[in-house]
């Protein structure tokens with residue numbers, strides 16, 4: 001759905017069209033300008049979009065939601081990407097590598113991806129700060 005087609009819709013309608021509430025992974029891809037050039041970032045972003053669409057022809061039922069951002073504060077070795085709730089961080093998510101990251105996330109594989117440099121799952125979390133007995 002093109003952004004201009006959203007003008008007459010409510011936020012609830014747009015959320016339904018985008019499948020918000022159906023996905024279990026949210027992938028954020030940095031498109032630069034410091035971890036990679038904007039050209040490299042946008043080339044990777046196009047691959048992410050194409051791969052998600054190929055794996056999920058009906059985006060309303062996609063298990064993976066994707067968002068491009070302009071900085072994930074790493075600013076080196078990009079394009080940098082992170083997925084939640086897994087908290088998996090990836091480097092070098094280039095045009096050549098982006099499809100493998102999307103396919104990996106969508107597969108539900110548990111072994112680390114070759115480009116994964118850190119894993120910090122947010123759910124289930126084990127944060128003792130929420131335990132008043134801790």
Ligand code: FES
Nearest residue numbers: 030034035072075
């Ligand atoms: S510009 Fe990509 S992480 Fe900062």
